[in-house]
Amino acid sequence: MKNSDKTKEQLVSELNELRKKSKREKEELKAANQQLQASEQQLKASNQQLDANNQQLMASEKALKESEENYKLTVENLQAGIVVHSSDGSVLFSNPKASHILGLTQEQMQGKELINPSWSFVNGDLSIMKVEDYPVSRVIATKQRFDSYQVGIKTEERDYITWVVVNAKPVFSDNELDKIIINFVDITARKQADKALRESEEQYRLLAETAKESIFIHDMQGKILYVNKVVEELLNLKKEEICELNIKQFIPAYRIDALEKRRNTRIRGDVDQKLYEEKVVLGGREIYIEVSSSPVIREGEMKSILVVARDITERKQAEVEKEKLESQLHQAQKMESVGRLAGGVAHDFNNMLGVILGHADMILEGMDPDQPFHADLTKIKKAGEHSADLTRQLLAFARKQTVTPKVINLNKTVKDMLKMLHRLIGEDIDLAWIPGETVWPVKIDPAQIDQVLANLCVNARDAIVDVGKVTIETSKIVFDEDYCHEHAGFVPGEYTLLAVSDNGCGMDAETLENVFDPFFTTKELDK
Numbered sequence: 193m194k195n196s197d198k199t200k201e202q203l204v205s206e207l208n209e210l211r212k213k214s215k216r217e218k219e220e221l222k223a224a225n226q227q228l229q230a231s232e233q234q235l236k237a238s239n240q241q242l243d244a245n246n247q248q249l250m251a252s253e254k255a256l257k258e259s260e261e262n263y264k265l266t267v268e269n270l271q272a273g274i275v276v277h278s279s280d281g282s283v284l285f286s287n288p289k290a291s292h293i294l295g296l297t298q299e300q301m302q303g304k305e306l307i308n309p310s311w312s313f314v315n316g317d318l319s320i321m322k323v324e325d326y327p328v329s330r331v332i333a334t335k336q337r338f339d340s341y342q343v344g345i346k347t348e349e350r351d352y353i354t355w356v357v358v359n360a361k362p363v364f365s366d367n368e369l370d371k372i373i374i375n376f377v378d379i380t381a382r383k384q385a386d387k388a389l390r391e392s393e394e395q396y397r398l399l400a401e402t403a404k405e406s407i408f409i410h411d412m413q414g415k416i417l418y419v420n421k422v423v424e425e426l427l428n429l430k431k432e433e434i435c436e437l438n439i440k441q442f443i444p445a446y447r448i449d450a451l452e453k454r455r456n457t458r459i460r461g462d463v464d465q466k467l468y469e470e471k472v473v474l475g476g477r478e479i480y481i482e483v484s485s486s487p488v489i490r491e492g493e494m495k496s497i498l499v500v501a502r503d504i505t506e507r508k509q510a511e512v513e514k515e516k517l518e519s520q521l522h523q524a525q526k527m528e529s530v531g532r533l534a535g536g537v538a539h540d541f542n543n544m545l546g547v548i549l550g551h552a553d554m555i556l557e558g559m560d561p562d563q564p565f566h567a568d569l570t571k572i573k574k575a576g577e578h579s580a581d582l583t584r585q586l587l588a589f590a591r592k593q594t595v596t597p598k599v600i601n602l603n604k605t606v607k608d609m610l611k612m613l614h615r616l617i618g619e620d621i622d623l624a625w626i627p628g629e630t631v632w633p634v635k636i637d638p639a640q641i642d643q644v645l646a647n648l649c650v651n652a653r654d655a656i657v658d659v660g661k662v663t664i665e666t667s668k669i670v671f672d673e674d675y676c677h678e679h680a681g682f683v684p685g686e687y688t689l690l691a692v693s694d695n696g697c698g699m700d701a702e703t704l705e706n707v708f709d710p711f712f713t714t715k716e717l718d719k
Contacts, residue, residue: 277328277372293378295349314344327360331372337361355383406501414439442472480508542583549576581639597637602666602688603627605641617653621660628667632688648692655696662694
């Protein structure tokens with residue numbers, strides 16, 4: 193009995209253990225299922241991530257492909273040449289523009305070394321560039337980039353030099369030089385245009401420097417920017433000194449306003465070429481110039497004025513001289529007409545004077561000098577003789593009687609006139625006579641001396657108000673070559689001077705201009 197009970201207890205115990213074990217296995221199985229489910233979820237998430245990564249990779253590959261295509265398209269269509277060199281200088285890659293600029297195919301350039309008969313580089317002065325000065329060589333040597341490096345390239349296929357501006361950049365890998373990227377643009381056309389411009393400028397400069405006219409350029413404020421050699425010689429200044437000046441310094445003050453007005457007119461848009469005359473001051477003297485001016489326009493804006501000037505002083509003087517000669521001719525024609533009239537009147541007057549003088553002589557011959565009327569008749573005779581002298585001058589003026597010059601003592605002739613001159617000027621005016629010692633004799637018609645003195649003294653009398661003084665003097669004077677050089681119209685030699693001066697009101701500018709016009713007068717009609 194005891195053995196069977198023990199067996200039963202054992203069985204219960206084993207059954208309980210089996211139950212516990214079963215429970216544990218169920219729990220383990222449940223945990224394994226949960227773990228399996230988690231693993232399945234994780235695997236699913238991993239698959240989803242993998243799919244996303246694959247899609248992203250595919251998108252990246254597509255974008256990379258598009259980027260490579262865009263980059264290739266950009267490089268191939270760049271207007272700049274691109275050449276990639278290895279670290280030893282050989283060509284790894286070149287774009288079509290590089291081939292076009294250099295005149296070589298990409299196949300011809302591929303793998304070429306720096307020193308290659310297909311091309312050579314030249315400096316700006318057309319000398320052959322040393323290999324160590326090549327842009328690639330300089331990058332290899334210095335490991336630095338170079339920008340705006342101007343190089344000429346000669347190739348076998350072309351008989352001219354292609355000029356380019358080069359930029360060279362090093363590319364490093366693990367701090368070691370890996371590649372050199374060269375980009376360059378063709379400036380051959382620009383170089384040719386610059387050369388043509390320089391040649392054109394040189395031609396125009398040569399034209400300006402060899403011109404006979406004065407050529408200069410000034411800005412809109414009048415500052416001189418350029419002058420040619422004619423202006424330098426005219427002003428006796430260097431070009432640099434002249435360019436420190438302003439054009440207004442050569443214009444008389446009274447012409448500045450006209451210059452400003454002309455400048456403002458141009459600024460408002462009147463840009464047509466103008467030809468005008470101007471008076472300027474050069475070397476302390478005024479000269480006339482004929483001016484042609486044109487605006488210099490850059491970028492649609494007037495920057496300066498080009499002026500071409502020709503000295504027309506001689507022409508202006510010739511015009512003045514011509515006007516003077518025409519006036520003299522007109523005057524001569526008037527004088528000829530007056531002369532004919534004066535000649536006729538003088539001829540009749542001379543006949544009457546002949547009768548008067550004849551009767552005076554007859555009466556004087558039969559009259560005793562002591563008789564009271566003898567002196568009066570003598571004065572009448574002298575007045576008649578003096579009138580005859582005046583008549584002779586009128587006939588000479590009318591070319592009906594020649595002037596009869598003779599050698600006279602000027603002091604004696606003037607002295608004989610003093611009494612008559614005293615009566616002409618009146619008692620309120622003092623007449624001073626200052627004869628020069630040992631003056632030279634002169635050859636002249638004495639009647640002309642009388643007439644000159646009478647006219648000058650009468651004019652002096654009319655210029656003096658109330659009391660005054662008239663001075664007559666003679667002296668010797670000599671004109672040398674230097675004096676005649678500075679005073680046009682004078683002839684060197686020895687002369688006798690007759691001077692008449694007064695302390696009257698003098699003559700204004702208008703009167704001086706007409707001093708030798710016989711028909712000009714400042715006197716009123718009743719004088």
